[in-house]
Amino acid sequence: MNAHSDALYDVAPPRRTFAHIRTHRVLASVLVLLALPWLIPNQSVATNILIYGLYGVGFNLVFGYMGMLSFGHAAFFGVGAYAAGILIAQAGAPWWVALPAAVLVAGVLALAMGLLAIRTRGIYFAMVTLALAQCVYFLVYQFPLSGGENGLRGVNVAQVHLPGLTVDLLDPTAKYLAFLAVVAVALLAVSRVLASPFGGAVEAIRENEARTRACGFNVEHTKLMAFVLSGALCGLAGALAAIHLSSVAIESLHYETSGLVVMICLLGGMGTFFGPFVGAALFLLIQDVFSLWTEHWQLYAGAIFMFFVLFFPKGVWGTILEKTHGR
Amino acid sequence: MDGITPQLVALQLFTGLALGAVYVLLAVGLSLIFGMLTVVNFAHGAFFMVGAYAGYALYQVVPNFWLCLVLVPLVVAAFGMAVERTLIRPLYGRGIDYPLLLTFGLAYVMVEAVRIAFGKQGLPVDTPELLQGSADILVGEFPLYRLFVIGVTVLVLAGLWLFIEKTSFGLIVRAGARDPQIVRILGIDVARVWLIVFGLGTGVAGLAGFLAAPMQGISPEMGGSVLTVAFVVTVVGGMGSLVGAIVAGVLVGVVESLAVLFVPEAAKVSMFVIMALVLLVRPQGLFGRAGLMN
Numbered sequence: 001m002n003a004h005s006d007a008l009y010d011v012a013p014p015r016r017t018f019a020h021i022r023t024h025r026v027l028a029s030v031l032v033l034l035a036l037p038w039l040i041p042n043q044s045v046a047t048n049i050l051i052y053g054l055y056g057v058g059f060n061l062v063f064g065y066m067g068m069l070s071f072g073h074a075a076f077f078g079v080g081a082y083a084a085g086i087l088i089a090q091a092g093a094p095w096w097v098a099l100p101a102a103v104l105v106a107g108v109l110a111l112a113m114g115l116l117a118i119r120t121r122g123i124y125f126a127m128v129t130l131a132l133a134q135c136v137y138f139l140v141y142q143f144p145l146s147g148g149e150n151g152l153r154g155v156n157v158a159q160v161h162l163p164g165l166t167v168d169l170l171d172p173t174a175k176y177l178a179f180l181a182v183v184a185v186a187l188l189a190v191s192r193v194l195a196s197p198f199g200g201a202v203e204a205i206r207e208n209e210a211r212t213r214a215c216g217f218n219v220e221h222t223k224l225m226a227f228v229l230s231g232a233l234c235g236l237a238g239a240l241a242a243i244h245l246s247s248v249a250i251e252s253l254h255y256e257t258s259g260l261v262v263m264i265c266l267l268g269g270m271g272t273f274f275g276p277f278v279g280a281a282l283f284l285l286i287q288d289v290f291s292l293w294t295e296h297w298q299l300y301a302g303a304i305f306m307f308f309v310l311f312f313p314k315g316v317w318g319t320i321l322e323k324t325h326g327r
Numbered sequence: 328m329d330g331i332t333p334q335l336v337a338l339q340l341f342t343g344l345a346l347g348a349v350y351v352l353l354a355v356g357l358s359l360i361f362g363m364l365t366v367v368n369f370a371h372g373a374f375f376m377v378g379a380y381a382g383y384a385l386y387q388v389v390p391n392f393w394l395c396l397v398l399v400p401l402v403v404a405a406f407g408m409a410v411e412r413t414l415i416r417p418l419y420g421r422g423i424d425y426p427l428l429l430t431f432g433l434a435y436v437m438v439e440a441v442r443i444a445f446g447k448q449g450l451p452v453d454t455p456e457l458l459q460g461s462a463d464i465l466v467g468e469f470p471l472y473r474l475f476v477i478g479v480t481v482l483v484l485a486g487l488w489l490f491i492e493k494t495s496f497g498l499i500v501r502a503g504a505r506d507p508q509i510v511r512i513l514g515i516d517v518a519r520v521w522l523i524v525f526g527l528g529t530g531v532a533g534l535a536g537f538l539a540a541p542m543q544g545i546s547p548e549m550g551g552s553v554l555t556v557a558f559v560v561t562v563v564g565g566m567g568s569l570v571g572a573i574v575a576g577v578l579v580g581v582v583e584s585l586a587v588l589f590v591p592e593a594a595k596v597s598m599f600v601i602m603a604l605v606l607l608v609r610p611q612g613l614f615g616r617a618g619l620m621n
Contacts, residue, residue, distance in 0.1 A: 069424045071431075116603055119610040123367050123423055124566065127558040128606065134555045135599035142592060255551060259431060266428065296443055302435025309429045310417060 025273045026191045030184045033277065036176075043172035045288065047179060049280045051241045054183050056264040056276025057190060058233030063262070064271030065194065066226050067206030071258050072113065072129030073234050075136040078253030080106040080235025081242040085152040086145050088243070095157050099182070099239050106235020107228050109136070114227035118220060130258065137253040152248040169243070179240055186233060191273070193229065202226050206271075234261075263305050269318025278317040331588060337466035339584045345473035345542070347580020348480035352535035353553060354560035354572040355487065356528035362504045362567030363524040366415060366426040371532050371557055372550030373434040378403045378533025379545040380441055383452060392455035396479075396537065403533025408526035415525070416518070434550070441547045449546030476538050483531065484573060491569070500524060504567065559598045563605045565615025575613060 033053075037046045059073050080102040087093040087101055113136075117128045140146050147153070160167040160178055169175045193199050201222045204212040213219045242248045251257065260283070268279025286304060290297035312319055357371050368374075382399045389395065410433065418425045454472045461468040491497040503510045503520050511517045536549075543549070560579050564571025579598045586594040593600075605613060 069427065116606050119606050120562070123361075123365070123427070124562060126367065126424075126427060127562055128602070131555055131559045131562065131599060131602055135596055138595045138599075255555070259435075262428070262431065296439050298435055299439035299443070302432045302439065305432035306414070306429055306436070309425060309432060310414070313421075313425065 026184070026187045029187055029274050029277070030180065032274070033180055033183070037173060043176060045284055047172070047176050047244055048284055049277060050176065050179050050183055051237055051244060052260070052264055052280035052284070053277035054186060054240065055234055055237035055261050056268065056280055057187065058230045058237060059261040060265050060270060060272075060276050061190065061202070061226055061230040061233070063265055064269075064275070065199070065206065066202045066223065068223070069126045069262070070117075070129040070227075070230075071126045071255075071262065072117075072131075072133030072136075073231070073261050074253050074255065074257035075113065075133035076106040076110055076231040076234035077238040077241070077257055077261070078140065078248075079109050079136065080238030081248045081252050082140060082146055082152065082238075083235070084239035085155040085242040085248040088157060089152055089154040090145060095160055095243070098157075098243075099236065102235045102239035102242075103232045104235075106238065107232035109235075110228045110231025111224070113231070114224045118223050118227065130255065133253070133258055134255065137250075137255075140253055141250060146250075149250060151250050152242075153246070155242045155246050155248060157243050175244070179244070182236070182240065186236060190233070194273075198222065198225070263301070265315075266313070267305065267308055267315055269315030269321065272315070272317050272321060275315055275317035279315060282316060334466050336585070336588065338469060339588050340581060341464065341466075341469050342473065343581035343584030344577065345476050345580075346584055347577040348477050349535050349539045349542075349553075350556055350560050350580050351573050351576030352480055352483065352531050352538070353557040354564065354576050355484070355569060356531040356535075357557050357561050358564070358567055358569065358572045359487075359531075360525055360528040361561070363500060364415075364419075364426075364521050365423060366430070366525075367423075368430050368525075368528070369427055369554070370410075370430040370434040370437060371529075372552075372554030373437040374403055374407060374529045374532040374550075375536040375539075375553050376441065376545070376547065376550035377406065377437060378536030379452075379540040379549065380445060380536075381533065382537040382540055383445075383450060383545055392457075396534075399537040400530040400534040403536075404526040404530030407529025407533075408522055410529075411522050411525040434554075438547050438550065445547070447547065449544050449549075451544045452540040454541040472541060476542070479534075479538060483534065484569075487527075487531075488569070496520075496523075556598065559602045562612060563602055565612025568612070568614040571612055571614030 033050065036049065037043055040046055055073075055077055058076070059070070062068050062070050062073075083105040084098040084102040087098045088095070093101075113129065113132045116132060117125055120128050141148055157169055160169060167174050167178045169178060194202075201212065201217045204215070204217065205219060205222060209219060212222075238252065241252065264279035264283050265276055266279070267282045268277065269275030283301070286301050287297055290300045294300075308315065314322060353371065353375060356374075357368060360366055360368050360371075378399055381402050382395050385395050385398055385402070386392070389398075414429055414433065415426050418429060458472045458475050460471050462471050462474060463469075464474070491500055499510065499515055499520055503515075503517055507517050510520075536545075539549075539553075556579065560572060560575045563579065564573070564575030579601060582597050582601060583594055586597040609615075
């Protein structure tokens with residue numbers, strides 16, 4: 001990771017500029033995201049990249065860093081969206097209640113799902129998380145406050161009041177910047193966690209679970225903690241999505257929303273800090289470009305995804321990092 | 328709870344058996360492929376859907392149900408083998424997640440391709456004339472076609488069991504599931520065995536789709552929900568166990584049907600409750616071997 005270990009092992013040292021970027025990865029990520037609305041013409045797409053990027057960051061914690069493939073993260077994204085949506089639309093709660101509540105609810109759900117799913121090993125994990133998320137879909141569908149098939153409407157947050165500052169969310173650029181502030185806080189938290197001994201244990205589980213256990217780490221505990229953290233982040237992304245769209249669709253809990261984040265993570269680069277944002281941008285680009293001339297854009301999305309699995313499993317950002325000796 | 332007679336419960340039990348039969352066929356294929364290749368086939372539901380559509384299209388050309396019943400599994404199996412040979416084989420030895428991710432992408436492509444070919448709307452499928460109507464099964468009248476589905480399932484399972492337990496090829500399959508490396512050292516072409524097993528598993532999934540079509544109609548999305556059920560059944564029964572797939576498939580089908588009768592609002596969640604209970608008590612599944620997945 002640092003200059004020392006690079007000198008110890010027979011690895012080419014990272015270029016100096018790149019090493020700087022790595023040590024300030026949160027700052028670098030936020031700066032790139034800050035420029036994003038001016039790089040792409042559509043503000044709404046930029047906001048979506050932000051939201052799905054954050055969703056990917058949360059998912060990446062379990063998939064990329066811990067090496068466990070979950071197909072049930074739509075449950076956290078969707079439940080976060082519904083928690084924030086119901087609080088805002090039906091209880092009239094302010095954003096500073098809705099966002100933490102969404103994080104909390106998604107985190108508690110992740111704890112419940114994690115307690116069951118962590119009991120299984122390896123490949124079972126993907127199947128069990130998928131099934132449990134489907135169960136959550138049915139439960140929310142029948143939940144009286146969720147609006148069932150019609151979803152939730154009227155999740156309106158027009159203004160955000162801070163001491164000495166009022167942000168008008170009806171202005172797309174102001175909305176983007178407000179969301180970016182939330183994402184920046186989340187990225188800072190993720191970066192701190194990854195740099196901590198706990199983050200080391202998470203990555204150790206990916207590399208060799210048996211050895212991690214033999215070293216005295218509580219593997220089950222670490223897995224569960226990472227899963228909860230991941231779910232909470234995805235819940236935050238869901239809450240932002242609810243505010244962005246002023247509504248929550250039942251599809252946000254659907255199996256395809258779980259699949260979406262798997263695609264985003266793999267296309268961008270699993271286990272990389274900024275990869276999920278690259279993946280989200282790439283996925284939305286594919287969706288935008290192909291749906292211009294065919295309604296069957298999913299055919300191309302699926303084919304491109306298969307191409308990446310076969311030939312670029314490290315994703316766009318992961319491959320770039322590898323080429324520049326970053327990782 | 329008024330109006331629920333023992334007779335009604337018995338009939339619903341049989342409905343659950345027919346439902347379970349389709350689940351069993353799906354889970355057996357999934358389990359077979361996993362036990363042998365350690366590949367979780369996320370496109371299994373899509374193969375199920377392709378089987379239903381292949382039957383629909385084939386019936387336009389050869390309007391003979393019995394011929395279609397034989398041809399559809401063969402067509403889907405051939406397609407499955409082509410997929411294994413070209414797309415999945417390059418991924419062996421690259422970690423257990425990659426074939427899973429690939430088949431996940433493949434399911435996307437298959438669903439969209441069917442949408443292009445047959446349209447987004449679902450289509451109704453007629454029950455063959457000979458199997459319309461109902462039969463008296465002592466507790467009451469029961470749709471003949473559902474009895475037929477149960478019968479075909481029993482025959483297919485018996486055939487599979489004989490194939491795996493009593494033929495020399497089946498011996499290779501069982502040995503390959505235990506230790507592919509030793510089997511390869513003994514001079515057996517394991518790649519060919521895997522190809523055939525993948526074809527077998529997807530062919531059975533195609534047959535399940537074909538059989539389910541007259542009961543529920545066909546739509547490009549029909550594979551999605553069924554994939555979840557197949558996963559639940561495999562987790563409950565234990566991955567790689569044929570007996571487990573059969574017991575769990577029937578269990579999930581029957582419990583779901585009875586739940587429709589007694590607690591309709593919980594019917595869709597019932598299978599997840601079973602799965603959660605099994606995971607708490609026996610994480611490796613009812614008939615799974617402990618440590619298979621380590």
